[in-house]
Amino acid sequence: MGLVTCAEILASAEAGGYAVGAFNCNNMEIVQAIIRAAEAERSPVIIQASQGAIKYAGMGYIVALIREAAASASVPVAMHLDHGTDFQQVMLCIRNGFTSVMIDGSHHPLSENIDITKRVVEVAHAVGVSVEGELGRIRGVEDEVRVSEREAFFTDPEEARIFVRETGVDALAPSIGTAHGRYRGKPELDFDRLAQIRKLTGVPLVLHGSSGVPGEDIRRAISLGVRKVNIDTDIREAFVAEVRRRLEADPSEIDPRRILGPAREKACQVIREKIRLFGSAGKA
Ligand code: G3H
Ligand code: 13P
Ligand code: ZN
Helix, strand or coil: CCECCHHHHHHHHHHHCCCEEEEECCCHHHHHHHHHHHHHCCCCEEEEEEHHHHHHHCHHHHHHHHHHHHHHCCCCEEEEEEEECCHHHHHHHHHCCCCEEEECCCCCCHHHHHHHHHHHHHHHHHCCCEEEEEECCCEECCCCCCHHHHHHHCCCHHHHHHHHHHHCCCEEEECCCCEECCCCCCCCCCHHHHHHHHHHHCCCEEECCCCCCCHHHHHHHHHCCEEEEEECHHHHHHHHHHHHHHHHHCCCCCCHHHHHHHHHHHHHHHHHHHHHHHCCCCCC
16 A cells, blocks of 8 residues: 555544554564554554654665555555654654654753754645644653652643644654553543643643553544554563563574564564554444
């Protein structure tokens, strides 16, 4: 079917009231796990690569892998840059065929975040690429944040309204209590804030740090306007746990295919479960 933009995928999700998984990849096996899961569930899918993933695999390799996944699949696939922080890097991704980019200016003050996001939107939209912005800081679980300071990182709904109006982003990633990586305790999501942000911006919202968030919370977030759900850690864990298990089961194994093949299958199972949870199964 080939590549489509995130904006197209999210417009259908908006109309259908479901969300689409955006799954992080670093290598061929994970790209294959994602596309096999999407095909098996007849679901649109967003395959995303972070700057770290691009550095690890190489721009040419990662683009070729995702392009091949899209070309050989019969479901809509978007190739998305996850957490682009640098204008040049985002431009390079657009030039190399990404159909959607995230510009994460959340570490800047509001006006600078608006400036850099607006510059990206101007170029990206001119060439038919969609843009996700981030406002408020989405933490890593490793960042020590005192409870009293927790909400200082959250997105202010009024600022979100201004940010979306000024930048013209296609989707917004707000900070409402999720964090990247494995949670130590139960994540506490601020659903009222999420509802308010949705009401004031009207754009599809993106939930980052979604690994380890209970299914009922994910469903509630989707009912309040989340249309893209980012998953990395749950895939990494399933993949690496199987690699470990295979190596322990047979320390003399030297064929990488016998180690990575089963790991790919475990990752695929996790992704299929997520797709069903998000409500996008059968929508392609
Ligand atoms: O949000 C971050 C993603 O999990 C990607 O992580 O920068 O280690 O590739 P990474
Ligand atoms: P997790 O690794 O917590 O699933 O977060 C993924 C993410 O938000 C990628 O942008
Ligand atoms: Zn993220």
